[in-house]
Structures are given as structure tokens and as C-alpha cells.
Amino acid sequence: DADVTQTPRNRITKTGKRIMLECSQTKGHDRMYWYRQDPGLGLRLIYYSFDVKDINKGEISDGYSVSRQAQAKFSLSLESAIPNQTALYFCATSEPTGQGETQYFGPGTRLLVL
Amino acid sequence: GENVEQHPSTLSVQEGDSAVIKCTYSDSASNYFPWYKQELGKGPQLIIDIRSNVGEKKDQRIAVTLNKTAKHFSLHITETQPEDSAVYFCAPLDSSYKLIFGSGTRLLVRP
DSSP states (O other): OTTEEEEOSEEEEOTTOOEEEEEEESSOOSEEEEEEEOTTSOEEEEEEESSTTOOEEOTTOTTEEEEEEETTEEEEEESSOOGGGOEEEEEEEEEEOSSOEEEEEOOOEEEEEO | OOOEEEEOSEEEEETTSOEEEEEEEOOTTOOEEEEEEEOTTSOOEEEEEEETTOSEEEETTEEEEEETTTTEEEEEEOSOOGGGOEEEEEOOBOTTSOBOOOOOEEEEEEO
């Protein structure tokens, strides 16, 4: 979805390196999310933010940190990358409608940690 | 927290046949039940959803049914086409307003 962009799309890094994945959106949504996808495990929530001043841990936040620089930008950092953080990472945005909400996903960042 | 199970993990059907994917959840407070489709190389995309005040919703060849008593909901695709081949995820909204994704079903439609 062109409204949600992620950079880089692919990244190879070495164990112990700090890296940052960036997400930008033009949908004007307050809520943003970072997910990790591993084969056979679906998507697992790392961190989420319901507005610029709000940061919440998800299911698997250990080893990760985030920054919500503006309504449109939400970055994910791996402080010291390890091989089991090799995965596909997705950013998403949403806007609640009162009875549920649709999440809009970016194209993903494929990360390989050697 | 919400526990979500999705079955089957893989499903192969002949073009034109129907496909059914089932999702069970544990949080009785959940009241929003979406299904997402993920095509190769892309992020998931919402294809259909249902609120807890209805039992069924249809959109052309796709339908979702909900059984709140038994805590499960299902995705039904009729007259399957090759372009339906993808990975499908259920993702009920938990009581903290987060989507909890199932492990996914890889659907293959054979021409």
C-alpha cells in the first residue's frame, strides 16, 4: 500500500550491530504498529503507538525499541541485532471506527542478521 | 490474553471449488473479527470483517460466519480462482483493541 512506506525493503546486517527500520504514512492515522512475521507463526506485535506521545510494548518487545517522531513516522530499532531477529517486519496504521478497525500494512522489510 | 488458533495451515483446492478456513479465539470480550489476505511479497490486506452483532456477512464470493457462543468464525470462499491463492489470516480484536493474528492458512487454487 503506497500510503504506508517502509525503508529499507531489504537489509543484511551482522550480529551486534544497531539498525533502524523506518515507517512513514500519509493516511493521517494516529495509530501505528510494528509486527514481525516468521514462517508458520503469523504476525506478532512488537510495539504500538496510539498517538505521538504514546508507546506500548507488544507481545515480543525484548531486544527492540521504537520512536514515534511525528504522527506520520514510527521507527523500529534493534539495539544489538542477533540472528534470531532474522524475519520479515511490517509496519501498519489504523483509525478506529467505533466497532473495529482496519489496519493498513506497508510492504515489509526483510531483515537478515548474520 | 487472547489465544487464536487457525485451521488448516495449508489448503489445496481445485479451481471452482469452495474453501473454508476456521479460526477459534478465547477472549469472550472480542467483538470484531476480520480476515486478512497476504499475497506474495506484500503486506496483509483486509478482505472482510464482521462485528459481533451479526452472524454472517457476504461480499461477492467471500463470506464470514461467526459463532460467538462457540467462539469461532470462518472464512468461506466460493468458486475459487487462481488469484485467490495467498496466505489468509484471522485477527480478532482483543479487549485491549489490538488485533491478534492467527498463524495463517496457505491456500493454493489449482487451475
